[in-house]
Amino acid sequence: MDVGASWRRPFVFHIPVRAPGMWSAHPIVEALRRTLTFLSEDTYDFHFSKLTNPIPMQQYLKFEDGHVPAPGVDEVILFSGGLDSLGGAVKEAVREQRRLALVSHRSTPKIFSRQKELVKRLQDVCKTCPPIHVPVWVHKRGLSAREYTQRTRSFLYAVLAFAVAHVFQLQRIRFYENGVVSLNLPISEQAIGARATRTTHPQTLAGFAELFSNLIGADFSVENPFLWNTKAQVVNLIGEAGCGDLISQSVSCMHTHEQTAEHPHCGRCSQCVWRRFATLASAYAEDDCSSLYGVDLLTGMRLEEKDRTLVESFIRVATDLGRMNELQLVQTYGEISRVLRHLAPLSSNQVAENLVGLFSEHASEVCRVMDKAIAEHASEIREGRLPASCAIVLAVAERYRTANSPEITSSKPKLRRSAVNLKPRRKQPEKSIQEIRARIRQMKGENMSAQMMCKSLGNAPRPPAAAWAHLSWPEAWKSVHQNSVKVWLSRNSKIVK
Helix, strand or coil: CCCCHHHCCEEEEEEEECCHHHHCCHHHHHHHHHHHHHHHCCEEEEEEEECCCCCCHHHCCCCCCCCCCCCCCCEEEECCCCHHHHHHHHHHHHHCCCCEEEEEEECCHHHHHHHHHHHHHHHHHCCCCCCEEEEEECCCCCCCCCCCCCCCHHHHHHHHHHHHHHHCCCCEEECCCCHHHHCCCCCCCCCCHHHCCCCCCHHHHHHHHHHHHHHHCCCCEEECCCCCCCHHHHHHHHHHCCCHHHHHHCCCCCCHHHCCCCCCECCCCHHHHHHHHHHHHCCCHHHCCHHHECCCCCCCCCCCHHHHHHHHHHHHHHHHHCCCCHHHHHHHCHHHHHCHHHCCCCCHHHHHHHHHHHHHHHHHHHHHHHHHHHHHCHHHHHHCCCCCCCHHHHCCCHHHCCCCCHHHHCCCCCCCCCCCCCCCCCCCCHHHHHHHHHHHHHHHHCCCCHHHHHHHHCCCCCCCCCCCCCCCHHHHHHCCCHHHHHHHHHHHCCCCC
16 A cells, blocks of 8 residues: 555646635635545645536435425434444434434445435334435446545535535534544554545544535534444444344445445455444344355455455454553554544543543454454364454464464574464565555654554564564564664665655
8 A cells, every 4th residue: 555645646626616706715715625635635726716507506406305395304414324324313313303314425326225225214213203315416427436545525425414404504414423433543554544534533524614614604513423432332322222123234335346135245344344343242243144244254264465454453453452541542543632622622631531431442342252253263263174364363463373473483493384374474575665665754754653653554564684574563563673673664764865
């Protein structure tokens, strides 16, 4: 993954609009730039001109019955059809008996059919105040995505919901996403910076609120009521409201083109991994059958290195989080500092306390799932019948899966490499090391400490000649080789001019 200079792209937009004077106003342009830059780590410039022959306004929004409903909607929420948005709809419509406008992005026919089915089921449950569905069809004609991360997708969703809220004369929209995802901690080496979703990060939502407030000349808020909930807690909320049967109808997978009726979830992407851990940690695991996943979370074979790295990192990060106190959490994850000033009226101490509680609960849920799985598959582990690339085996600390651990390499006679070595030491391609150097220089420019660099690098390639090449970067940092790691990072973080 290239997270160097080419990851940050400059964009210049020339956009015809109905009111170029309003859009060109400094507060609006600056709010656009700041929010989108944080959301995607790109740079933006905007130029607005007068739109000729504009399309009639109502052709953009298609309400269910073909016309704008009468006022009476209590809340506008984003509805993707995933677990978190389903949890938000259940909380508001089923538990609190509020009438909702559910705004959906119609990305593909597969997703739209799932969204429609979920809305229909919700309408059947909420007969006195059935939710209104507002699907919006937005896509590229004749083009395939060149960059699948879609870093600014929540800007599209927020704008759609803002337009609907304006129709209903409401001053607020709500995203529903669990706090661990929303707060943007990197769960793996593949999810660094903007690649770890910032769609509902408090700073992002504050930026949306600032932009929308400037556009209408009045206060407008953008909220995430699930900020202090884990995904497993969201699943429990759905089940406790009597809607457990809807869990299997929701879809979280990012690989929409791979979805089938039998396997609506690939089981490999970060969304699938997160979802499956959450349902297994909840009291409603039976409502999310393992057969819905192309690859079983715990025992499935993961053929691609990126898939193995993702699930291994997810488990390792959760394990580390479970051992951290408040100070260690903030020191290890500097990203948390971005949250503090965007959660008024909470004080910094209250935010920190909530953060520790949130991530401790997340760690407990993941570790509980893994401990149970290891116990249930003990015989298969002992007999070597599980795939070497499955999550249960990958959850075992690397020092136990290689014959290169310090206590073995320092003993005599020297042992041959064990048959249980899943990651044999091999020479890393020079290109991989060059990419690591580029990442280190980038992190150095962001004033990251050596320890934080190692944390971010995780299982990325190590210099093959180093005595600690058999260890992951975090393990090398904690080992007797720490000084050697420091020297290597220092030498290779220098920017050549």
